[in-house]
Amino acid sequence: MARENWRIYLQAYTASLQAKLEYRVDFLVSVATSMMMQAAALSLLWIVLGAVPMLAGWSPPQVLFLFGMTAICLGGSELFFNQIWTLPQAIVMGDLDRLLTYPVRALPFYLVTRPELHAFGNLLTGAAYVVGSLCWLHAAWYVWLGVPLFWLCGMLTYTSVLVWFASLSFRFIGPQLSSMMIGHNLLQATRYPLSTYPRFVRAVLLFIFPFGTFHYLPASVLFGKGAPLVALAAAPVATIVCLLLAQKAWDRGLKRYESTGS
């Protein structure tokens, strides 16, 4: 049964992606503009590192690595699980009715059925930043090997946090995305080393919304910032906890779902 479910998710995802790729101008515009946005974010780093050589003890290529990891996690989430952004609207419109009749788990099916094309721009730019920074740093082979694992963890952690926030829409009904933008902005905050921030903010980004676990902590270990080796395990652990909490938040929210009258 589980195997059958995976096949259905894959088919649904492929069909949605093909439908999106039909719009070629959209594809090109989306990719170009999301790359522009990543470049815009980098402009502040350019300004900052033009003023001082190091940021909280982190060199330019090390910060660039954090920027890149954030971008590829964002891009991955947008490419595979972007439908979560439409949940508030779907609740208002009663669009979840049909989904609930499908013989598959509702949350993963819902997540994979609306890939976003601008994801490719974030993925490409992020990958360029990561590869560029690791070359610049002459990183060891095991750092290169770790990147895909931490990317996966980051993508799933970010998506889980979005599901937490999106599930609030079952309670506070309205077509707003503001709550999910909090998750998005928190992820973007981790483009800079967490040591830049006050202790309270650092704790929030490591323990409550653990975005710091998939790039800041591994980078602290791998770039010799004095973090213990065990910190490398934080990303997979945080990902599993976040995924479980996301499923719980979704299930609790769904119990409140009342559809719409007409």
Next chain:
Amino acid sequence: MSAVSPWRGELRAQAALFVRAARTNFAYKPAMLLGMATVGLGYAVPMLVWKQIYAQPRVHLPVPASQLFPYLLLAAALNFCSSMGVEWRVGQRIRLGLIATDLLRPVDFQLTQLAQALADVWLNTVMVLPFVGLSYLLWGRAALPHDAVAFAGFCASSLLALLIQFAVAFIFVQTAFITLSNYGIFVARAALQLTFSGVSAPLALFPPLLRGVAQRLPFCHTIYTPVSIYLGSISGRALVEALAIQAAWALGLLVLGRALLRLSLRYLDIQGG
């Protein structure tokens, strides 16, 4: 029945639209509060980064910390105040074909969009006031206008900045005639605004190459110019020149937007059924 002049009728219609749009915006209070939290969070990041830099020993930058932080907070406040849903609103109407109905109405389409955009600004201004109040608590006199002239100049400059923001958004939204999603339009403008407006740092801190480009684009006149006038960094003759440059950008971009709309409408297909 007395005849109403077309201009007066237009103005009355736009004012009524502004009031309605403002009421709609204020209707979603939880969203409004969450929006405030989100925005506060977004703008806190560059501030914390700069705080870390200025805390480092032996750092000598062209802008002292006592000026930079009031600048950043006011820039963030102004940027938020002037964020308008033009791309989303117009893009949606183009996509759904509702623009055909809009164009049949006896009011000017661009002005209608401006009235709605100003309603967005009104909502944003209310949301941002607590943060501006906070700046006075944190920095006292440094966050106050430099003098009465600076304040008057800031008011005029902010108004022109709003017009520039609207005009730029109106130009970008013409892309919605050829794309399905509004995302690209919104992000492209947001990226340029973020890079060149001076919202994350005053232009004096920009690397020379970036500063040179920023000074030749309209985006710096939406944030950097009004905030610099407020803080007294632009004064006297330079203030008058800055206002004239802003007015020229606003006028030029508004006219360009109208021309582009006319051009785009030639290629507009609306599905019947």
